[in-house]
Amino acid sequence: MKKNIVIVGLGLIGGSLAKAFTQYTDCRVAGIDTDPAALEAALACGAVTKVGDDNDLRSADIVYLCLYPQADIDFVKGHLSAFSPHTIVTDVCGIKTEVCRALTALSKKGGFPYCGAHPMAGTEKHGFSASRADLFQGASYILVPCSAPAQVQELLRQTAFTLGFGRSVTTTPEEHDQMIAFTSQLPHALACAYVMSPRCLGHRGFSAGSYRDVSRVANINEVMWAELFLDNRAALTAELDTLLENLSDIRSAVAENDRNKLEALLRQGRLIKEELGE
Amino acid sequence: MKKNIVIVGLGLIGGSLAKAFTQYTDCRVAGIDTDPAALEAALACGAVTKVGDDNDLRSADIVYLCLYPQADIDFVKGHLSAFSPHTIVTDVCGIKTEVCRALTALSKKGGFPYCGAHPMAGTEKHGFSASRADLFQGASYILVPCSAPAQVQELLRQTAFTLGFGRSVTTTPEEHDQMIAFTSQLPHALACAYVMSPRCLGHRGFSAGSYRDVSRVANINEVMWAELFLDNRAALTAELDTLLENLSDIRSAVAENDRNKLEALLRQGRLIKEELGE
Known part of the structure; x- marks a missing residue:
């Protein structure tokens, strides 16, 4: 596999894509970023071979947009004439x-194929310095094709497997956003709300795995996540309401010393995990 | 270190203590359990050398009570005359x-030293089959001495380090229970409430680390945890109220599309984690 790749935005995901392309494929990778330090770091470690320009966008086989949602849209708007009809444009946004x-509207205007995607990988760290070639090992690559032709989807899917992804699912933007409100946004909201307890700063010596796991993603990039939350506010509000209701039920059972009700609620949790085989 | 140890209750924690004593020390370990299968499994793998009886309790240097809270109390009540004045009795209960x-009252009546403790280790699995010699590696051993003499505390602490524990803190029962409501009970309540979302059963392909981490302990032993929750209901209710309030604040900021408020709330999460160096 020897293709021309352009990565726009060398943060955690963009940087990891660049490193994975460099480590696992023969592709040529050009990087674009407004931060000179990120470009320098990516060049220095060989994650990209050059700083991308309009010529690279024009000759690219795939362009990965790895900025925040609105910044991705603005970038494509600002470079609309630079994309050729042979360049596949995709993104990695957490909402779709x-x-x-x-981006579908812009791709029609610009005359190039666009296929949305969301690599289900990340860490609580961010920026190029946190990026890793193996970030995607075994992860799920969600394709949100909208009007992308089948061969475009297939190329992106095969490319993802080359980078280490372990599975791929295809869905609509709406279904994606509803699922992600639960699987990703809700745990981030939860983690932040959890560590706000006055007890948190004194947890050392009194905590173990369950503290560590639920609090991990409270180390959040609040600017990016606020944008993701608000772009998906109907679905996320609904998930937060569901969680608040279920948590209030548990709270009532505890406060009212109602053992049967409490056991029944906790049992639901166990049965769901058992049904999932987890 | 060659002492006589009796483990009462060969579940996850008792079984792991038995395996750790056998693997890391020269102690003789006797096991007591009402379930013949657990005893058989512990004997078969060498975690205990014999089934414990009243003579073993009488000649024990340390007895670890590893049943549920009320069952621990009932066991000591039922064997009060079996403990000698030289036998240290301790427990591993998650509430104190x-x-x-x-147990302090019973120890005075029976004339033996008692020192409460809580090994901060566990998994989402339970029973002897889930027990492991290395479960306590690096974990915190919380001592809740009440009226235990200093040399009793010191022996238990040194023994814990021999078993792999990495640190030890000493506290009062009340402080322990307030901290544990936050560090351990709340994440378990949260995990159960989280997986109750109708979206949960369809998460595959749409989830990654944050789903896995927050949902892990929903695979709960609801009988044991209901007892632990209800024995600590004032502290846990207070923590649940704090969490519900903080989560509702995030919910409002999302629903009202209030970016400044949302960023400020999420930033609090990040700053707390940064202050903790996590």
Whole structure:
């Protein structure tokens, strides 16, 4: 596999894509970023071979947009004439309805194929310095094709497997955003709310795995996540309401010393995990 | 270190203590359990050398009570004359106020030293089959001495380090229970409430680390945890109220599309984790 790749935005995901392309494929990788330090670091470690320009966008086989949602849209708007009809444009945004609508419209205007995607990988760290070639090992690559032709989807999927992804699912922007509100956004909201307890700063010596796991992603990039939350606010609000209701039920059972009710609620949790085989 | 140890209750914690004593020390370990299968499994793998009886309790240097809270109390009540004045009795219960009060009273009546403790280790699995010699590696051993003499505390602490524990803190039953409501009970309540979302059963392909981490302990032993929750209901209710309030604040900021408020709330999460160096 020897293709021309352009990565726009060398943060955690963009940087990891660049490193994975460099380590696992023969592709040529050009990087674009407004931060000179990120470009320098990516060049220095060989994650990209050059700083990308309009010529690279024009000759690219795949362009990965790895900025925040609105910044991705703005970038494509600002470079609309630079994309050729042979360049596949994709993104890695954590929400899809707004991004896919805007980028699909721009791809029609610019005459190039666009296919939305969301690599289900990340850490609580961010920036190029946290990026790793093996970030995607075994992860799920979600494709949100909208109007992308089948061969475009297939190329992106095969490329993802080359980078280490372990599975791929295909869905609509709306279904994606509803699922992600639960699987990803809710745990981040939860982690932040959890560590706000006055007890948190004194946890050392009194904590173990369950503290560590639920609090991990409270180390959040609040600017990016606020944008992701608000772009998906109907679905996330609904998930937060569901969680608040279920948590209030547990709270009532505890406060009312109702053992049967409490056991029944906790049992639900266990049975769901058992049904999932987890 | 060649002491006589009796483990009462060969579940996850008792079984792991038995395996750790056998693997890392020269102690003789006798096991007591009402389940013949657990005893058989512990004998078969060499975690205990014999089934414990009243003579073993009488000649024990340390007895570890590893049943549920009320069952620990009932066991000591039922074997009060079996403990000698030289036998240290300790427990591993996840809550301490009720347990320490009852066992301290019984230890005075029976004339043997009692020192409460809580090994901060566990997994989402339970029973002897889930037990492991290395479960306590690096974990915190919480001592809740009540009226235990200093040399009793010191022996238990040194023994814990021999078993792999990495640190030890000493506290009161009340402080323990308030901290544990936050560090351990709340994440378990949260995990169960989280997986109750109708989205949960369809998460595959749409989830990654943050789903895995927050949902892990939903695979709960609901009978044991309901007892632990209810024995600590004032502290846990207070923590649940704090969490519900903080989560509702995030919910409002999302629903009202208030970016400044949302960023400020999420930033609090990040700053707390940064202050903790996590």
